[in-house]
Amino acid sequence: MEKAIGVIDSGVGGLTVAHELMRQLPKEKLIYLGDTLRCPYGPRPREEVRNFTWEMVEFLLEKDIKMLVVACNTATAFALEELQQTLSIPVIGVIQPGARAAIKFTQNNHIGVIGTEGTIRSDAYTNALKRINATIHVNALACPLFVPLVEEGILNGDQAEQVVEEMLHPMKESNHIDTLILGCTHYPLLRETIQTVIGDHVTIISSSEETAREASTILEFHNLLLKSDEIPQHQFYTTGKLDIFSQIAEDIFSEPVNNFKTVTIEKAVIC
The missing domain is CATH 3.40.50.1860 (Rossmann fold)
Known part of the structure; x- marks a missing residue:
């Protein structure tokens, strides 16, 4: 077998x-x-x-x-x-496959990373990105409310959009990134809502x-x-x-x- x-x-x-x-x-x-x-x-x-x-x-x-x-x-x-x-x-x-994909797509070398508290705290994506290109600017943000949202099956609608808007507000404030890595495999299930909130000018990368x-x-x-x-x-x-x-x-x-x-x-x- x-x-x-x-x-x-x-x-x-x-x-x-x-x-x-x-x-x-x-x-x-x-x-x-x-x-x-x-x-x-x-x-x-x-x-x-x-x-x-x-x-x-x-x-x-x-x-x-x-x-x-x-x-x-x-x-x-x-x-x-x-x-x-x-x-x-x-x-x-x-992590490594996601970092490589983001490097390929970014035009201005400003890459955002969203993930769980543990992933962001580990600097795993920042290190992976900078090992490939040391000039990359990384804006990393923990979004701890996303996983519970997905595990409850709330993937779109007003509640999902409200939570995503709240979590991504600090990243939207900087307004420099042109590429965003979904640094948690739960997050692609919120992809449409994340894209709506972050804007169409940002390319979203899923490592899948x-x-x-x-x-x-x-x-x-x-x-x-x-x-x-x-x-x-x-x-x-x-x-x-x-x-x-x-x-x-x-x-x-x-x-x-x-x-x-x-x-x-x-x-x-x-x-």
Whole structure:
């Protein structure tokens, strides 16, 4: 039996990455785990995020995955390097691909980054951007209310726009950026509202497409691409309630999605 690509996230946001992986790599099987029970990760201490991330990873390793995609920016910032050094399979995060895409699109070298408190505090995007181009000006802003909004399924309408307007006000005040990185995989689910608030003159970058491209390149390099023509049977796990999780998945994938299960990752027992 061919091995799957494992994808982890703090909640539903990583489904945007999973969807892009499914689009670019239609033959590959995915096993997705979203830790919705303990979401959000952004306000949590580094060590706690690291521990939670390893619990998710250990659950997926039991599924004998061939690659790990860390679709959570906070987990990428706090645990990616350790995972890459420890695991024997390829491990990729979402920060480096997002930074490369932003560098490609900016015209004035002023890039905004919005993310969770943990991601912004880590300076992971600022460091990644400046490693590529030291002249880049980075305006980084934590938007802690976005993840709870998404996890509740409030993606548009007056309430969403009010919260986004409030959070992005400091960035709009500066008015210099021409490119904005959505530094959390939950944020693409608010993309239309964010674009309305920030203005059409700003190019919005989601790391999902670039991350999927990087996964494809690495799988090909390691000769791990699936050769079978069978339709892959993806698996989706959540540590929290299934209703909102499955509804958001259907909205992202634009079709009914099956094979959802709730799991307790501390013991890796399916409920």
